Amino acid sequence: MKQLAGKTAVVTGAASGMGLAFAEAFAAQGMNVVMSDVESGPLAVEAARIGQRADVLSMVVDVSKLDQVEAMRDATLERFGAAHVLCNNAGVGGGGDVAECPIDMWEWVLNVDLWGVIYGCKTFLAGMLEQGEGHIVNTASICGQLAFGGNAPYNVAKFGVVALSETIAEEVAGTGVSVSCLCPGFVATRIIESRRNLPEDMAAQQAEPTAEELAIREAILEQFAQRKPPSEVADLVVNAIKDDQFWIFTDDHFQPRMAERADAIQLGAGRPMIGRMADAFFE
Ligand SMILES: NC(=O)c1ccc[n+]([C@@H]2O[C@H](COP(=O)([O-])OP(=O)(O)OC[C@H]3O[C@@H](n4cnc5c(N)ncnc54)[C@H](O)[C@@H]3O)[C@@H](O)[C@H]2O)c1
Numbered sequence: 001m002k003q004l005a006g007k008t009a010v011v012t013g014a015a016s017g018m019g020l021a022f023a024e025a026f027a028a029q030g031m032n033v034v035m036s037d038v039e040s041g042p043l044a045v046e047a048a049r050i051g052q053r054a055d056v057l058s059m060v061v062d063v064s065k066l067d068q069v070e071a072m073r074d075a076t077l078e079r080f081g082a083a084h085v086l087c088n089n090a091g092v093g094g095g096g097d098v099a100e101c102p103i104d105m106w107e108w109v110l111n112v113d114l115w116g117v118i119y120g121c122k123t124f125l126a127g128m129l130e131q132g133e134g135h136i137v138n139t140a141s142i143c144g145q146l147a148f149g150g151n152a153p154y155n156v157a158k159f160g161v162v163a164l165s166e167t168i169a170e171e172v173a174g175t176g177v178s179v180s181c182l183c184p185g186f187v188a189t190r191i192i193e194s195r196r197n198l199p200e201d202m203a204a205q206q207a208e209p210t211a212e213e214l215a216i217r218e219a220i221l222e223q224f225a226q227r228k229p230p231s232e233v234a235d236l237v238v239n240a241i242k243d244d245q246f247w248i249f250t251d252d253h254f255q256p257r258m259a260e261r262a263d264a265i266q267l268g269a270g271r272p273m274i275g276r277m278a279d280a281f282f283e
Pocket residue numbers: 012013014015016017018019036037038039061062063064089090091092093112113139140141142183184185186187188189190191192193194197
């Protein structure tokens with residue numbers, strides 16, 4: 001989609017991190033922006049700020065609830081008449097080993113990170129096909145390419161987002177609608193603090209973190225603060241929409257491991273070990 005000015009972009013998880021940077025970048029391109037998030041306070045602040053230079057519709061939307069995603073589509077059409085770009089960006093980090101990870105953690109992460117993206121695609125795609133124009137950016141992760149140990153629900157959700165995006169690419173070819181799959185490495189956002197978005201019943205059951213857990217979390221937060229700024233990812237996304245580019249990687253740090261994996265698949269050989277998520281943060 002070469003021309004973005006005057007068109008409408010919908011961004012989920014737009015109150016923080018990459019989603020906020022996407023909203024800023026789309027506003028800078030002269031687009032109308034629908035900003036949605038579960039966190040009403042930060043959303044109101046950021047939407048008011050971006051609203052000073054673009055037409056912004058802000059909505060509290062939990063992407064794991066189909067009726068709320070549908071309401072976002074309806075409000076978008078009512079306000080702007082069409083949705084041209086959809087960024088299924090909202091996501092939470094939640095991990096654990098398969099043998100230990102509680103089922104409610106699986107459900108939360110899959111509901112937000114996979115079902116949220118399925119709901120977004122399902123809800124907006126028909127309208128885009130009807131108007132013969134549209135671009136969906138699904139946020140997966142490098143964890144949708146490499147299954148690190150200790151990160152089971154997140155890996156499964158993000159591999160699912162990759163599969164969904166590749167499927168859509170097959171289905172929309174030649175329609176004027178296209179799709180990108182964003183696979184960030186580590187980006188300086190609040191993803192490590194995702195537990196702020198835990199459903200109330202789960203939050204109430206969380207044990208207080210031990211001193212050791214707190215120290216590890218602090219160290220990871222320090223690592224993340226030094227990673228790529230979200231604004232640079234937003235530039236990649238805007239260019240991918242304009243150039244109709246499917247894959248968006250934010251850096252090449254993990255490419256050798258992806259190549260090793262692809263080689264092993266091609267040869268039908270043993271699976272190369274890629275390590276544990278907790279160690280990858282510190283590479
Ligand atoms: N930061 C990274 O290193 C990294 C790497 C790979 C992939 N990602 C993915 O990038 C996306 C954006 O995350 P981020 O890194 O900017 O983190 P972030 O925590 O800064 O932003 C995520 C946003 O999603 C919102 N959100 C959470 N649950 C929601 C729900 N149920 N409905 C609607 N909004 C919800 C949060 O309130 C927050 O504003 C996520 O899908 C994440 O999995 C991040």
